[in-house]
Amino acid sequence: MLQIEIDHLNKHYGGFHALKDINIAIEQGAFVALVGPSGCGKSTLLRTLAGLEKTSSGDLRIAGESVVNKPPRERDVAMVFQSYALYPHMDVEHNMNYSMRLKRRPKQEIADRTRVAAETLGLGALLDRLPKALSGGQRQRVAMGRAIVRNPKVFLFDEPLSNLDAALRVHMRSEIRKLHERLKATSVYVTHDQVEAMTMADHIVVMRAGVIEQQGSPLELYDRPTNKFVAGFIGSPAMNFVPVTVSPEGGRLVLEKDPSQSLPLGRKLVPDARLLAGLRPEHLAFLGGPGDLAIKVIVEAVESTGSMTFVTASVASQQVVAAHSGRPGVGRDSEIILYISPNNVHLFDAETERAIR
Structure with a gap:
């Protein structure tokens, strides 16, 4: 079953054509990585999925329903940002369940979902701490926990590991993949690091200048690149x-x-x-x-x-x-x-x- 369908999607900023006829079909429960150099359009595509950017033309469907004209709060997606975007005056518990409190969900439901998310991410002992008392990896887990408590149809990750040191990035790659498999969620993950994409994703979309150059499984892109750009981008060291x-x-x-x-x-x-x-x-x-x-x-x-x-x-x-x-x-x-x-x-x-x- 398809969870996300992007059909001939285009995005213009005035005279600049940022996304050019994008077509992607994402199965329910898949982990998809959007990769490419800076300025290729991958973050713009993710923000369009989230509803933070409006489409210029084309259709975007989540769980079979068009969301082109829906605001972000009605799309049932959760986004994890590169900058964590935590509220500095709130402890971990209140950062994680803030969206549920805004929606005035029952107190017991809020408590239960927060507890489950905290246990899943190993944050149970940190619920009363402020963000300033956390390490970079712990802050990223809180940001992920905030997404998990919402139980969305789609998780969106915008380069979530780029602020971490090399060793922690490797560890968090494994943690995010384990979390994905545990939740059986549909995830779209933006990164400029092709090693992250190769090791984490089921399906990779390689972009350049707003165009999809090639998409497929990691090994398909490695073994059968469609052009020189994909061949040089996938693989480390480069071809x-x-x-x-x-x-x-x-x-x-x-x-x-x-x-x-x-x-x-x-x-x-x-x-x-x-x-x-x-x-x-x-x-x-x-x-x-x-x-x-x-x-x-x-x-x-x-x-x-x-x-x-x-x-x-x-x-x-x-x-x-x-x-x-x-x-x-x-x-x-x-x-x-x-x-x-x-x-x-x-x-x-x-x-x-x-x-x-």
Whole structure:
């Protein structure tokens, strides 16, 4: 059953077209991430879902009912903001149940819902504290608790973890996902961090300049990006792109700035076509197997995190990064061979940047 349906939605600010013909269908209970660089329109789309922004055209349905002309309070959605937006003069308990008190819900219902939300989020011992006495992670939990007590049809998260330190972000990612699975709620989560999206979401929507570039499951976007932008955005470190030209017979990729190197893909391509070869850092290996392609590179830098080693190298005047789970023992300025399976080489048209299957 579809919980959210966005149908040909557009948003204009004067002459600026912020959202362009957006179409998304979200199943009930799904966790959907909206990702993209700053200014791509993901927060505008979330605010439009919440009713904080009006649509210019198109339809928006929640649980089968159009909410385009409904104010935020009638949409039955709850939003968790990046800034927490807690009332500083209210303790945790009153911050969490403020919306219910405004609606004059029965006192026992307010108490029961607050207690359940507090237990769910591990806030039971903090109900009498003011926000200033809480850590960043605790404040974010209170903001989530305020959304939970409303028992909405849809949870909306607007970059809720961006104010937290790295270790706490990882912990809170897990907590939000567990909470989602426990509540069986429909969640829409905005983030610029593709790692958050990949690890938390069932469905990812990648946006750029107000347009949906691609949407699908995390692994679908990783394995089959529709264009260079999605390929470079999904995956960390980002995909390497090397300009190549297809050989006259159509079976090899010749590096444009180093014609002495070529990659025999074993499949027929349009002869003399100009392409970009996409090579993921984690697919570039220091030891090759049968059928692997070999690329000669010059090492420029070696960075180790202990568990991972990142080797930055140059090939055909192009910088590439290789990620290795071990410690390859290579040195700066050394010439080495990197290997990659032909199946892991992504191809994109040099002009349109669309993927070539």
